[in-house]
Amino acid sequence: xxxxxxxxxxxxxxxxxxxxAAAAWALAFAGPHLYCGVGGSVGLDSALNREIVEHRSGxxxxxxxxxxxxxxxxxxxxxxxxxxxxxxxxxxxxRGLAWLGFVLLAARVxxxxxxxxxxxxxxxxxxxxxxxxxxxxxxxxLFLWLPWFTLGAVAWGALASRLPRPMxxxxxxxxxxxPHHR
Numbered sequence: 001x002x003x004x005x006x007x008x009x010x011x012x013x014x015x016x017x018x019x020x021a022a023a024a025w026a027l028a029f030a031g032p033h034l035y036c037g038v039g040g041s042v043g044l045d046s047a048l049n050r051e052i053v054e055h056r057s058g059x060x061x062x063x064x065x066x067x068x069x070x071x072x073x074x075x076x077x078x079x080x081x082x083x084x085x086x087x088x089x090x091x092x093x094x095r096g097l098a099w100l101g102f103v104l105l106a107a108r109v110x111x112x113x114x115x116x117x118x119x120x121x122x123x124x125x126x127x128x129x130x131x132x133x134x135x136x137x138x139x140x141x142l143f144l145w146l147p148w149f150t151l152g153a154v155a156w157g158a159l160a161s162r163l164p165r166p167m168x169x170x171x172x173x174x175x176x177x178x179p180h181h182r
Contacts, residue, residue: 018162019082021155022101023075029152030071037064074101078159091164098160105153112146 039061077097080086086094116138118124126134 016082018155018158019078022078022098022152022159025152025155026071026074026078026101029148030068030075033064033068033071037061037068077101078156081159081163095160095163095165098156098163101156102153102160105149105156108149109146109153112141112149116141 039056074097077094078101080089081094081098119126119134120138
C-alpha cells in the first residue's frame with residue numbers, strides 16, 4: 001500500500017501582507033488628520049467641511065493631531081509584527097494592540113452602517129430641510145468611508161488573528177489546579 005504524499009500546510013503565524021496592509025491603512029489615514037491638525041484646508045470645500053474649517057477650534061486641531069499620531073502609532077505596531085525590530089516588543093502587547101485596532105475599525109464600520117441605514121430606511125426620520133445634505137453625506141460615507149473602514153478592519157483582523165498566542169515559559173508554568181473537596 002502506497003501512502004499519499006504528505007501535503008505540508010502553513011502553520012498559523014503572522015502573514016507579512018496583513019502587517020503591511022494594516023500599516024499602509026493606518027499611515028494613509030494618518031496623513032489627512034495630520035494635515036488638518038496643522039490647519040490645512042485645501043480640498044475641504046463641501047458645505048459641511050467649509051463649516052468645520054470656518055469654525056475650527058484648538059480642540060479640533062488637537063483632535064486631528066491625536067487621531068493622526070494614533071494612526072502613526074498603529075502603523076508602527078503593524079510593522080513591528082513583520083519587521084525584525086519588532087521582536088523587541090512583547091508578543092502579547094502586539095497581539096492586544098492588533099485586536100484593539102480591529103475592534104475600533106469594526107465598531108466604526110458598524111456605526112456608519114447603522115447611522116446611515118437608520119436614516120435612509122426612515123427608521124430615524126431626517127428633517128426635510130436637512131434631507132439633501134444628509135443624502136449627500138450618506139453617499140460619501142456609504143461609498144467611500146464604509147469601504148475604507150471595512151478594508152482597515154479586514155487588514156487589522158487578518159493581522160490580529162494570525163499573530164501567535166504567547167506561550168508561558170515551561171519553567172514557570174502554573175501548578176495544576178487542585179480538586180475542590182467539600
